[in-house]
Amino acid sequence: MSYTDTTINQSHISQLPRLNRRQITVLVMAIAAALLLGVVIGGFLLSNEKLMTNFEERSLSPSIEHPFGTDWLGRDMFARSLKGLTVSLGVGMLASTVSVFFALTLGLAAATMGRTVDGAVTWLVDIFLGLPHIVVLILIAFAMGGGTRGVIIAVAITHWPSLARVIRAEVLQLRTSEYVQLSRRLGRSRWWIATRHLLPHLVPQLLVGLVLLFPHAILHEAAITFLGFGLSPHQPAVGVILSESMRHLSTGQWWLALFPGLSLLVMVRAFDALGDNLRLLIDPHTAQE
Amino acid sequence: MPLEARGIGFRYESGQWVLRGVDIKLEPGEIVGLTGPSGLGKTTLARILAGYERPLEGNVELDGNPLPATGYNPVQLVFQHPEKAVNPRWRMCDILTEGWEPNDDLLTSLSIEKGWFSRWPNELSGGELQRFCLARALGPQTRYLIADEITAMLDAITQAQIWHVVLDLVHKRNLGVLVISHDGPLLKRLCNRVTELKSEMG
Numbered sequence: 001m002s003y004t005d006t007t008i009n010q011s012h013i014s015q016l017p018r019l020n021r022r023q024i025t026v027l028v029m030a031i032a033a034a035l036l037l038g039v040v041i042g043g044f045l046l047s048n049e050k051l052m053t054n055f056e057e058r059s060l061s062p063s064i065e066h067p068f069g070t071d072w073l074g075r076d077m078f079a080r081s082l083k084g085l086t087v088s089l090g091v092g093m094l095a096s097t098v099s100v101f102f103a104l105t106l107g108l109a110a111a112t113m114g115r116t117v118d119g120a121v122t123w124l125v126d127i128f129l130g131l132p133h134i135v136v137l138i139l140i141a142f143a144m145g146g147g148t149r150g151v152i153i154a155v156a157i158t159h160w161p162s163l164a165r166v167i168r169a170e171v172l173q174l175r176t177s178e179y180v181q182l183s184r185r186l187g188r189s190r191w192w193i194a195t196r197h198l199l200p201h202l203v204p205q206l207l208v209g210l211v212l213l214f215p216h217a218i219l220h221e222a223a224i225t226f227l228g229f230g231l232s233p234h235q236p237a238v239g240v241i242l243s244e245s246m247r248h249l250s251t252g253q254w255w256l257a258l259f260p261g262l263s264l265l266v267m268v269r270a271f272d273a274l275g276d277n278l279r280l281l282i283d284p285h286t287a288q289e
Numbered sequence: 290m291p292l293e294a295r296g297i298g299f300r301y302e303s304g305q306w307v308l309r310g311v312d313i314k315l316e317p318g319e320i321v322g323l324t325g326p327s328g329l330g331k332t333t334l335a336r337i338l339a340g341y342e343r344p345l346e347g348n349v350e351l352d353g354n355p356l357p358a359t360g361y362n363p364v365q366l367v368f369q370h371p372e373k374a375v376n377p378r379w380r381m382c383d384i385l386t387e388g389w390e391p392n393d394d395l396l397t398s399l400s401i402e403k404g405w406f407s408r409w410p411n412e413l414s415g416g417e418l419q420r421f422c423l424a425r426a427l428g429p430q431t432r433y434l435i436a437d438e439i440t441a442m443l444d445a446i447t448q449a450q451i452w453h454v455v456l457d458l459v460h461k462r463n464l465g466v467l468v469i470s471h472d473g474p475l476l477k478r479l480c481n482r483v484t485e486l487k488s489e490m491g
Contacts, residue, residue, distance in 0.1 A: 178370075179374050183387060186387050186389075186428075187361035197376055200378050
C-alpha cells in the first residue's frame with residue numbers, strides 16, 4: 001500500500017454521491033487501518049541497508065527506484081519516512097494510551113470524590129487548556145531530559161484535559177440518573193455501580209478519545225522533535241527529517257520535506273477523520289445524519 | 290411500625306423552599322393517596338420518603354429509626370418515567386434481577402413475558418417497562434411502596450392490572466403504599482385516605 005493509492009481513495013469519497021455516516025466511518029476505518037498496517041509491516045520489513053548512506057546516489061529527485069528521492073547522504077527518503085512514521089506511531093500510541101488513562105482517572109475522581117477534588121481537577125483542566133500547548137510540551141520534554149521518554153511523558157501529560165472533561169460530565173450526568181440512584185436503593189455497592197452502570201457507558205467515549213488523541217500525539221511529537229526538543233537526531237523520526245531538510249530546501253531539494261510531511265499529514269488526517277466519524281456515530285443526536 | 294415523615298423542609302441549592310413543614314405517615318397495609326397541583330413538590334416528597342434526598346429540615350423514620358443508608362431499602366420508589374429508570378445498555382433480565390429474583394407468580398400476575406427478558410429497554414413500550422420497574426421494586430424486603438404517578442401513561446386495562454397486583458400484595462404482605470396521582474377517581478377507588486399537598490401561599 002503506497003500513499004498515492006490512499007490519496008486517490010480519499011478524493012474518491014467526495015465524488016461519490018452521499019454516503020451515510022456509517023458507510024463513511026467504515027471507509028475511513030479501512031483507510032486508517034490500511035495505512036497503519038502498511039506503515040507497521042513496511043517498517044518491520046525494512047532492512048537497515050535501506051537506511052544506510054550511499055554516496056553514489058546523493059540528492060536524487062524522486063524516481064521509480066526512489067519514490068521519495070534521496071537526501072544529501074544518499075539515503076532513500078521513502079525508507080526513512082516509513083521508519084520515521086513507525087517511530088511516530090509507537091510514540092503516539094503509547095502517549096495517547098497513557099493520556100486516556102490520566103483522563104479516565106481524573107475525570108472519574110472529579111465526578112465522584114466530592115467538591116474539593118472536582119474543583120482541583122477542573123482548575124487543572126482549565127490551566128492545561130489555557131496554556132499554549134507547544135510551550136508546555138517543550139518545557140516538560142526539556143525538563144524530562146528530552147529523548148523518546150521525555151516526548152512520551154510530555155505528550156501524555158498535556159493531552160488528557162479535553163477527554164477528562166468529557167468523562168467528568170458524563171459521570172456527573174450518570175450519577176444523577178434515576179437508574180443509578182435506584183441501584184443504591186436496591187442495595188448495590190458503589191464499586192458494583194461503577195463497574196456495571198458507569199464504565200459500560202464510558203467505554204465508547206474512551207475509544208473515541210483514544211482515536212482522536214492519537215493523531216494529536218503524533219503531530220505534537222513531530223512538532224517538538226522538529227523544534228529540537230524531542231527525539232534525538234539519529235532517530236529517523238518525521239520531525240527530525242523535516243528539520244534537517246529545512247537546510248536543504250533553498251538548494252531546490254523540495255522532495256526532502258514534501259513527501260515525509262505529506263505522509264505525516266495523510267496519517268494524521270485519516271485518524272482524525274476516523275475519530276470524528278466515530279464520535280458522531282456514537283452520539284445519538286448525530287448518528288442518523 | 291409506620292413510615293413517618295415529620296416537619297419536612299426541602300429546597301434545591303439555595304432556591305425557594307419546595308417543601309416546608311410537611312408531615313406524612315404511612316401504616317403497614319395502608320394505601321394513602323397524595324395529590325396536589327403540579328410543581329408543589331410531590332415527587333420531591335416521594336424522593337425524600339424513599340431516601341433519595343436528605344431533607345434539610347425534619348426527618349424520615351421507619352419504625353422510629355432513620356432509613357438505612359446502604360443495603361436494600363425497605364422503602365422502594367417507582368418512578369413516573371420508566372424509560373429513565375432503566376439502564377438503556379442493560380437487557381431486561383439484568384434490569385429485573387438487579388435487586389432480587391422475582392418469582393414466576395409475580396411475573397405472571399404482571400403479565401411479564403419471558404420472551405422480553407433478552408430485549409433491550411428501547412424495544413419495550415412504556416407500560417411494559419413500568420411493569421418491570423414495579424416487579425423490581427417489590428422484593429421480599431420491601432415494606433413500603435411509593436408509587437409516583439406510575440400508571441399515568443398506561444391504558445385503563447393495564448392500570449387496573451397493575452393496581453390489582455399492588456392491592457393483592459397490600460393484603461398478603463401488609464405492604465404500605467403511597468399513591469401519588471392527579472387522577473381523583475383512581476385515588477378514591479384505591480386509597481384508605483387521601484392527603485392533599487397545598488401551597489404555603491394559598
